[in-house]
Amino acid sequence: MTAAAAGRRVILSxxxxxxxxxxxxxxxxxxxxxxxxxxxxxxxxxxxxGLRALRDELEALAPSPxxxxxxxxxxRRAELEARVATAVLAAPxxxxxxxRFGARxxxxxxxxxxxxxxxxxxxxxxxxxGLIAFVAPLARALLGHRVHDVVxxxxxxxxxxxxxxxxxxxxx
Numbered sequence: 001m002t003a004a005a006a007g008r009r010v011i012l013s014x015x016x017x018x019x020x021x022x023x024x025x026x027x028x029x030x031x032x033x034x035x036x037x038x039x040x041x042x043x044x045x046x047x048x049x050g051l052r053a054l055r056d057e058l059e060a061l062a063p064s065p066x067x068x069x070x071x072x073x074x075x076r077r078a079e080l081e082a083r084v085a086t087a088v089l090a091a092p093x094x095x096x097x098x099x100r101f102g103a104r105x106x107x108x109x110x111x112x113x114x115x116x117x118x119x120x121x122x123x124x125x126x127x128x129x130g131l132i133a134f135v136a137p138l139a140r141a142l143l144g145h146r147v148h149d150v151v152x153x154x155x156x157x158x159x160x161x162x163x164x165x166x167x168x169x170x171x172x
Contacts, residue, residue, distance in 0.1 A: 036122040036133060044086040045101050045134055048172065050124035054084050083123055092169060099142045099167050101134050107142075107162040114165065119143070 064073035093100040125133035
């Protein structure tokens, strides 16, 4: 990660913090992150873990009393219900040696740095922990490849070349 990218991450977290309701005390509602949009016509693929998380979040969403937070809670519930209703549990790939949705992939960059990532649904994505959405440029660059393949992906820091070291899938 470049110093500029690290600086942007810090700035973004500071800006996000500015929009919390600290002055209302410990009982204030947290700002929830918005769901990433799916490109038009793209199925809402999910892993079993991702589908469980969506269902758990929906179940835990408490009704909110009338007031300014009521509309946000109603909208959030509707959004979660739509995501669960449209979820498509991706089938295991026919060839487990090929990178497909759900794959856990280990790659090595040009500087010999290794990292592990998993290709997941947009609701489950958390790039800082290695969970990347299947619609992300890195995931799209990896899909269809196998161990020992070398792929290039355009990043904010420039073109990055990655060698695929391993591909695995979680048991169902």
